[in-house]
Amino acid sequence: MKYIYLLGCVLLFVSCNDELMQPSNKPTSVFDQMSKRIEETYSMMELKNLDWPTVHKQYRALVDDGISQDSLFTVCSLMLFELKDGHCFLTDNNGEKSAVYDFTQGYYVTPDLTPALNYIGEYKQWRNFLITSILENDIGYINYIAFNKSEAGYWQQVLEYMKNNDVKKIIIDVRSNPGGEPLIAQNLCGYFITKPTKVGTMFHKSNKGKNDFIGPLTLTSTPKQPYLGDIPVILLTNRASFSSSSYLAGMMEALPNVIHIGQITGGGGGGFLPYELPNGWVVGITNNYFLDVKGKHIELGVTPDILVENTPEDFEEGRDRMLEAAISYNANN
Amino acid sequence: MINQLLRLYGRWLPIALTSTCLAVVAATAQNTPPPAHAKKRSIETHIGYQNQQFKETQQSSIFRQANGISINVAYTTVNGERNQTIGLYYSQTKTDKNFASFANNKFGGIFYNHVRAIHKNIHVGGYADAGVFYTYRDASRITTLWGEPGTNFSYAAWSSVGLSASFNHDLKKNWSLSYSVRLPLLAYTIRPFYVENYPTAFLRDGRFSFNEEGIVKDFFKSGKVQSINNFMNVQASLEILKRFGTRQHQIGLQYQAGYLFFNGLKPLANLTNQILLTTKINISKP
Structure with missing residues (x-):
C-alpha cells in the first residue's frame, strides 16, 4: 500500500510548473x-x-x-x-484599439504614389497587388502593393509578360508596400539568378536568456523560370517599405545585377x-531576425545604393524624383 | 466560481482519481481468482460534451476555457481473462469570444489497451497511444497598418505507453458501474521550439526556408523521449451502464477527466472534463 501512496505523491509533484499558474x-x-x-x-x-x-x-x-x-x-x-x-x-x-510603432517617424513619405502615374502611362493591373507598365526605352515597371500569398503565383506571369516585351531593364517598385508573406521575397530573388544563391540568414529565439538563439540558419533562393537574362533590376523603396519589402531589399543585396534606389526601407526584419x-x-x-549576406541587420532599414527622396513640394507638383532616378539609371555608367 | 476552482485545482482531479483507483485495485485484488469468460466482441461509442481548461505558455499568460464536442469509438474483444480495446478519440472545442483572439482546439488520437483480469472485477495491464493537441488561434479581428497579425497555431503530439486499470461492479437490475484509469510511463513527444511553431529539427539543421519544404519529415524527427516528469496524459473515467436486449447491449453515461501536460520550454496543460453518452453494442454471436 505504501507504494501506492508513494506513486500518488510523485504524481502530485511531477506536474508542478510555475508557468502554469493562473495570473490575475x-x-x-x-x-x-x-x-x-x-x-x-x-x-x-x-x-x-x-x-x-x-x-x-x-x-x-x-x-x-x-x-x-x-x-x-x-x-x-x-x-x-x-x-x-x-x-x-x-x-x-x-x-478595436491597436497600438503599433510608427516606423516612418522622422521621414517624409508621400501620402500616395499618384505622381508615379505621370511617368508610367497606361498600365496593366494583375488582380489587386501588382501593376505593370512598359515604359519608354523598353523599361519594365512593376509596382508591388503588398506581399499577398494568394497572389504570389502572378509573379511568374508578370515576368513572362516582361520577357515577351523584351524589356532591357526592370524597376520593381515596393514603395509603401507594408509587407506580408516573406516567402515571396525569397522566391522572387529566384527569377534573377542562374544558380542557388544564399540570400541571408535567420536567427530564432530558443529560450528565455538574452543570448539564447538558434542560428545562423541559411536562406537560399533557387533559380526560377522565366529567367530574364542578366538585365539590370532596380529596386525602388521608401521608408514605408516594411517587413517583406525590407526582406526583399536585404535579400537582393546578394544579387549582383540589382541596384537599390530611393529612401531607406522601414525595417521590420x-x-x-x-x-x-x-x-x-x-x-x-x-x-527572430534576419541578416543579409553581409551579416547586416535589416531591422533598422535597408539603405539604398543610391539615396533619393521625394519632398512635399515634389508631391504637390506631381513629381517623383525616385522614379526619375530609377528610369534614368544606367548600369554602364 | 466552478471554472475558477477547476483552473486552480482541477489539474489534480484525474491524478486523485488515478490514485484512488490504484488504491482500490491494490486493496481488493487479494487472492481472488479471475472468472473464466466466453469470447465477446463489442463496439463502443461515446458522444458528448467536453470542457477544456488549457494553457500554452508561449501563446497565452492564462488558462482559457473551451467547450465543444467529443466523439470516441472503440472495438473491444474479451477473450477469457484478456480484454483488448483499440479505439479512436477526437474532440473539437472553441473558446469564448471575449478575447481579442479565440482558439479552436482539436484533440485526437488512437489507442490500444490490453488488460488481464486479476480479480472478478478488476483488470490491469498496459496501453499504447498516439495523439495530437492542435490549437488554431483566430485573431482575424485584430488589424494593424500592415495587416492582420494575430492568427497563429500551435501543436503538441505524442506517442506513449503506460499502465491501465479498470474496476467493474455489477449493481442491481442490469446496472453496472465501471471505473478506469490510464497513466503514461514513457512517451515520445513532439513540441516546437520556444517561441516558434517550426518543428525543432527544421531549425536545427542549419538551413531555413520560408517555403517550409521538408517540414513534415522534420516534424517527426523533432521528438524527445520523455517520462512522467515532462509528459503526462492521465485519463480517468467513471461509467454507469444498463444492459438491455437479449444480446446484453449496454447504454449509459460516462464522466471522463483527463490531464494532458507537456513540460519543457513550451509548457502546455489541458484539463478536460467530459460527459458522454455511451453505447456498447455486443456483436458476438449469442
Whole structure:
C-alpha cells in the first residue's frame, strides 16, 4: 500500500510548473506579464541597445491596480514603443484599439504614389497587388502593393509578360508596400539568378536568456523560370517599405545585377508571435531576425545604393524624383 | 466560481482519481481468482460534451476555457481473462469570444489497451497511444497598418505507453458501474521550439526556408523521449451502464477527466472534463 501512496505523491509533484499558474487580470499583473514576455522573447534587444529592466522600472512606476484600462493601454503602448519595432503591437479585447510603432517617424513619405502615374502611362493591373507598365526605352515597371500569398503565383506571369516585351531593364517598385508573406521575397530573388544563391540568414529565439538563439540558419533562393537574362533590376523603396519589402531589399543585396534606389526601407526584419494577456488583450512580440549576406541587420532599414527622396513640394507638383532616378539609371555608367 | 476552482485545482482531479483507483485495485485484488469468460466482441461509442481548461505558455499568460464536442469509438474483444480495446478519440472545442483572439482546439488520437483480469472485477495491464493537441488561434479581428497579425497555431503530439486499470461492479437490475484509469510511463513527444511553431529539427539543421519544404519529415524527427516528469496524459473515467436486449447491449453515461501536460520550454496543460453518452453494442454471436 505504501507504494501506492508513494506513486500518488510523485504524481502530485511531477506536474508542478510555475508557468502554469493562473495570473490575475489586475492592471499590475497585465503590465508585468507583458513586460516579462517582452524581456524573455524579444529578439533584438541588443540591436536596440535596450536594458529592459530599466525600461520596465520606468513604466511600472506609472501603473497601479486603480489605473483605468484606457490609461493602462497607453502606458503599455508607450513601453512597447521603446522597442521601436513596427512588428510589435498591442490590441484590446475587441481588436478595436491597436497600438503599433510608427516606423516612418522622422521621414517624409508621400501620402500616395499618384505622381508615379505621370511617368508610367497606361498600365496593366494583375488582380489587386501588382501593376505593370512598359515604359519608354523598353523599361519594365512593376509596382508591388503588398506581399499577398494568394497572389504570389502572378509573379511568374508578370515576368513572362516582361520577357515577351523584351524589356532591357526592370524597376520593381515596393514603395509603401507594408509587407506580408516573406516567402515571396525569397522566391522572387529566384527569377534573377542562374544558380542557388544564399540570400541571408535567420536567427530564432530558443529560450528565455538574452543570448539564447538558434542560428545562423541559411536562406537560399533557387533559380526560377522565366529567367530574364542578366538585365539590370532596380529596386525602388521608401521608408514605408516594411517587413517583406525590407526582406526583399536585404535579400537582393546578394544579387549582383540589382541596384537599390530611393529612401531607406522601414525595417521590420523579424517575425513575431501574438501572446494573450490576462485581461484579453493581445501583444505581438518579434522573436527572430534576419541578416543579409553581409551579416547586416535589416531591422533598422535597408539603405539604398543610391539615396533619393521625394519632398512635399515634389508631391504637390506631381513629381517623383525616385522614379526619375530609377528610369534614368544606367548600369554602364 | 466552478471554472475558477477547476483552473486552480482541477489539474489534480484525474491524478486523485488515478490514485484512488490504484488504491482500490491494490486493496481488493487479494487472492481472488479471475472468472473464466466466453469470447465477446463489442463496439463502443461515446458522444458528448467536453470542457477544456488549457494553457500554452508561449501563446497565452492564462488558462482559457473551451467547450465543444467529443466523439470516441472503440472495438473491444474479451477473450477469457484478456480484454483488448483499440479505439479512436477526437474532440473539437472553441473558446469564448471575449478575447481579442479565440482558439479552436482539436484533440485526437488512437489507442490500444490490453488488460488481464486479476480479480472478478478488476483488470490491469498496459496501453499504447498516439495523439495530437492542435490549437488554431483566430485573431482575424485584430488589424494593424500592415495587416492582420494575430492568427497563429500551435501543436503538441505524442506517442506513449503506460499502465491501465479498470474496476467493474455489477449493481442491481442490469446496472453496472465501471471505473478506469490510464497513466503514461514513457512517451515520445513532439513540441516546437520556444517561441516558434517550426518543428525543432527544421531549425536545427542549419538551413531555413520560408517555403517550409521538408517540414513534415522534420516534424517527426523533432521528438524527445520523455517520462512522467515532462509528459503526462492521465485519463480517468467513471461509467454507469444498463444492459438491455437479449444480446446484453449496454447504454449509459460516462464522466471522463483527463490531464494532458507537456513540460519543457513550451509548457502546455489541458484539463478536460467530459460527459458522454455511451453505447456498447455486443456483436458476438449469442
